[in-house]
Amino acid sequence: MRHSSFPRSSILVYGQDTIHSLVQSTVIAQVEALLENNQIEDAADLANNFASGQALDSDEVETLEYIHQIIAFTLFSQTRFVDAAPHFLAGALDPRILVSYFPELSRPLFTDGEEADMYDGIAKRMPIEASVDDLIAANLVRNYSPYLPPSTREAPAAQEIHKILREEAIVMIKSVLQGFKGQGEYKQQEVIKRFYVTDTALAILFARSGDTTSLISHLESTNSTSLSAVEPVLLEAGEVGALCTLLRARGDEGRVMEIWKGLVEGRYSDSSVSDPLSNMFALLESKQGKDRAMLRKWGVWLTARDSERGLMLLMSTKRSTKDREEDLSVLSELQQLHPSAARKFLEWLVIVRRRDDAELHAQLVQACIDELLECLQDESTLKLWRAKFASYTSQFSQKHTLSPPSTQLQRPQSSFLTYFVSTTPNSPSKHARLKALFALQALSGYNAEMVKSQIVASGFDKVLGLEVALLDGKMGMHRMALRALALTLRDPVSAETYARTGGVVVPSKAVEACGMGEWGALFAAKGGPGILEREKSSEGKGELVRMLLEVYMEDGEPQQTARLLSSQAASLDAVDVIPLVPPDWPLSSLSPFLTHTFRRTLHAKHEGQIIKAICAAQNSKVFEGSYLVFREQGAIIEEADDDEDGDGDGEPESFNEKDGLAEKIALHLQDQRQSEVADVHPPVSSGEEVDVR
Numbered sequence: 001m002r003h004s005s006f007p008r009s010s011i012l013v014y015g016q017d018t019i020h021s022l023v024q025s026t027v028i029a030q031v032e033a034l035l036e037n038n039q040i041e042d043a044a045d046l047a048n049n050f051a052s053g054q055a056l057d058s059d060e061v062e063t064l065e066y067i068h069q070i071i072a073f074t075l076f077s078q079t080r081f082v083d084a085a086p087h088f089l090a091g092a093l094d095p096r097i098l099v100s101y102f103p104e105l106s107r108p109l110f111t112d113g114e115e116a117d118m119y120d121g122i123a124k125r126m127p128i129e130a131s132v133d134d135l136i137a138a139n140l141v142r143n144y145s146p147y148l149p150p151s152t153r154e155a156p157a158a159q160e161i162h163k164i165l166r167e168e169a170i171v172m173i174k175s176v177l178q179g180f181k182g183q184g185e186y187k188q189q190e191v192i193k194r195f196y197v198t199d200t201a202l203a204i205l206f207a208r209s210g211d212t213t214s215l216i217s218h219l220e221s222t223n224s225t226s227l228s229a230v231e232p233v234l235l236e237a238g239e240v241g242a243l244c245t246l247l248r249a250r251g252d253e254g255r256v257m258e259i260w261k262g263l264v265e266g267r268y269s270d271s272s273v274s275d276p277l278s279n280m281f282a283l284l285e286s287k288q289g290k291d292r293a294m295l296r297k298w299g300v301w302l303t304a305r306d307s308e309r310g311l312m313l314l315m316s317t318k319r320s321t322k323d324r325e326e327d328l329s330v331l332s333e334l335q336q337l338h339p340s341a342a343r344k345f346l347e348w349l350v351i352v353r354r355r356d357d358a359e360l361h362a363q364l365v366q367a368c369i370d371e372l373l374e375c376l377q378d379e380s381t382l383k384l385w386r387a388k389f390a391s392y393t394s395q396f397s398q399k400h401t402l403s404p405p406s407t408q409l410q411r412p413q414s415s416f417l418t419y420f421v422s423t424t425p426n427s428p429s430k431h432a433r434l435k436a437l438f439a440l441q442a443l444s445g446y447n448a449e450m451v452k453s454q455i456v457a458s459g460f461d462k463v464l465g466l467e468v469a470l471l472d473g474k475m476g477m478h479r480m481a482l483r484a485l486a487l488t489l490r491d492p493v494s495a496e497t498y499a500r501t502g503g504v505v506v507p508s509k510a511v512e513a514c515g516m517g518e519w520g521a522l523f524a525a526k527g528g529p530g531i532l533e534r535e536k537s538s539e540g541k542g543e544l545v546r547m548l549l550e551v552y553m554e555d556g557e558p559q560q561t562a563r564l565l566s567s568q569a570a571s572l573d574a575v576d577v578i579p580l581v582p583p584d585w586p587l588s589s590l591s592p593f594l595t596h597t598f599r600r601t602l603h604a605k606h607e608g609q610i611i612k613a614i615c616a617a618q619n620s621k622v623f624e625g626s627y628l629v630f631r632e633q634g635a636i637i638e639e640a641d642d643d644e645d646g647d648g649d650g651e652p653e654s655f656n657e658k659d660g661l662a663e664k665i666a667l668h669l670q671d672q673r674q675s676e677v678a679d680v681h682p683p684v685s686s687g688e689e690v691d692v693r
C-alpha cells in the first residue's frame with residue numbers, strides 16, 4: 001500500500017541487527033518542533049505550504065487537520081483566541097470538544113461521561129484547565145503575578161484583562177461554530193450530534209450577547225436546536241420573541257400562548273413583542289373551527305383582559321346545541337373573573353344561541369333585575385323615570401275629560417312602553433330597563449314571586465309599574481295585573497294587549513320598534529313569548545277580556561269600556577255583557593258593541609246554513625253513487641215462493657239481495673245528517689223487481 005505522506009530516502013545503512021535510513025523530518029515533526037520553540041507563525045506557514053500546490057489524498061488531509069488542531073490548541077492555551085479560530089476551522093475539530101470549555105454552553109448540552117473522537121496526540125496539546133475562565137486566570141497568574149496587588153484575580157487591571165479575553169473567546173467560539181455550521185460535511189453518524197451542539201450553542205451565544213436579529217435568523221433557518229436547552233436561556237436573556245419563533249416553528253403553539261401570557265402578566269419582558277395580547281387573539285382566531293380545546297382553554301382568560309375581543313372570540317366559537325355543560329362551565333369561570341362580561345355572555349347564550357334552559361333563564365332575569373335596580377340607585381335616573389310615569393298618567397287623565405264618552409269613541413293613546421322608548425334619551429339605564437322588561441316577558445323558569453318581592457323591597461315598585469304588572473300576570477293574578485295596567489298605569493293599550501293575547505304585556509311588534517334586534521328576533525322566533533296556555537282557546541281569551549271589562553266598569557270608565565266593547569266584540573258574549581252595564585249608561589255607548597255582536601251572530605248563522613247545505617249535497621252525491629257500486633258487486637237470486645195453499649203453478653218472484661243493505665245505508669246516512677231525507681225505496685209489490693239507483 002502506498003503511503004505518500006511518508007518521506008522517501010535513497011540512503012540506507014545496514015547494521016547487524018538494524019537498518020537505518022537517512023530521511024527528512026516529517027511535516028508533523030517539524031510543526032511540533034516549531035511549536036516547542038513557540039514559533040507558531042512558522043508552524044502555520046509550514047502547514048499552509050504543505051496544503052498548497054498539490055491535491056491531497058485522505059492521509060494527507062488527516063495530517064493537515066492534525067497540524068491545524070495542534071496549532072489551534074497551542075494558540076488557545078496562550079489565550080490567543082482570535083488567532084486560534086481559523087486553525088480550529090481548518091482542523092475540522094469536533095465542535096463538542098471546543099464547546100466543553102464553555103460551561104454556559106456545555107452544561108445544558110452534555111451528559112456525564114459523553115465522549116468525542118479526536119486524533120492521537122491532540123489530548124496532550126489541550127489545556128488542562130476545565131474552562132476558558134480558568135485558562136484565562138492561569139495565564140494571568142503566569143504572566144502578571146506577583147506584579148498586580150493585592151492579587152491577580154482581584155486587581156482591577158487583571159479583571160479588565162480577563163473581561164477582554166473572555167469577549168475574545170466568545171468571538172472565537174461563535175466564529176468557529178458558524179464556520180462548522182456552514183461546512184456541513186460530516187459523516188452520517190456524526191451529523192445529528194454535531195449539528196445539535198452547533199445550533200444549540202449558537203442560539204445560546206446569540207441570546208446572551210443580545211444579538212436578536214442574528215438569533216431569530218438562526219432559529220428560523222435551523223431545526224436542530226435543542227428546545228429544552230435553549231428555552232431557559234432565552235427566557236433569562238429576555239429573548240421571548242425569539243423563543244416564540246422557535247416554538248411556532250416546532251408547532252408548539254400551546255407553549256407559545258403560555259409565554260405570551262407571561263408577557264401580559266409581567267413575568268417576562270421583551271421589547272420586540274409589542275402587543276402579546278393581540279398576538280394571542282390572532283393565533284386563536286386562526287384556530288377557529290380547528291382547535292376547540294385551545295379556544296376553550298384561553299377564551300375565558302383573554303375575556304378577563306379584554307372583554308370585548310374575548311367575548312367576540314367566545315361567541316364565534318362553533319358549539320353544538322348539546323354542549324350545555326361546557327357553556328355553563330365557561331359562564332361560571334367568567335362570573336368569577338369578569339362579572340360584566342359574564343352577563344353579556346349569558347345574554348348571548350339565551351338570546352342568540354336560544355338556550356332553552358330554565359337555569360340560564362333564571363340567571364339572566366336576575367342579572368337584568370340587579371342591573372335595573374342598580375341604575376335606579378342613581379338619583380337622576382329615578383327622577384327621570386318618575387317624571388315619565390307622572391307625565392304618561394296625567395296625559396291620559398286630560399284626554400279622558402275632554403269629550404263625553406257617550407257620544408264619541410276616543411282613539412287609544414300609545415302604550416307606556418312606546419311612550420317611554422320614544423321620549424327617553426338613549427342611555428345605559430334605558431337599555432337596562434328594556435332588557436329587564438323583555439327578559440321578564442320572554443323567558444320562563446324564573447321565580448316571578450321572588451323577583452317581584454325584590455322590586456317591592458327596593459321601593460321602586462311604583463316607578464316600575466309595568467314590570468310589576470307583568471310579574472303579576474306571570475303568577476296568574478290576572479285581575480291584579482289588568483288593574484295595574486288599566487287603572488294605575490293608565491295604559492289601555494297594554495291592558496287590552498294583555499287581555500287579547502292571554503297575558504302578554506310586551507308584544508313582539510313593540511320589541512322590534514325599540515330597535516333591539518336580537519331581542520326582537522327572539523320574540524319573533526318564539527311566536528309571542530310568555531303566552532299562557534289559556535290563550536290557545538278562544539274561551540280563555542274571552543275570559544280575560546271580560547275580566548278587563550269588569551275592571552273598567554268597577555272603576556267607572558265608560559269611555560274605555562265602550563271602546564273595549566267595540567274593539568273586542570268578537571271575544572265577548574252579549575248575554576254576559578249586558579247584565580254588567582250600569583242602568584244609567586246611555587244606549588248609544590253599547591250600540592257599536594251590539595251592532596257588531598248581532599252582525600257576527602247573523603253571519604255565523606248564515607255561514608252554518610251554507611256549510612250545512614254543502615254537506616247535504618256532498619252526502620247525497622256519495623249516497624247516490626253507492627247504489628251503482630252495490631248493484632255491480634251483487635247478484636239477483638230467484639227463489640220459489642212457498643205457497644201455503646199447496647198450488648205449485650205460481651210464478652217465481654225476483655229477489656235482489658241488495659235491498660236490505662241499501663236500506664240500512666240510507667237510514668244510517670239519514671241519522672248522521674239529522675235532516676229530512678226523501679224515501680228512495682218505493683213500496684215493493686209482489687212480483688215486481690226493485691231497481692235501486
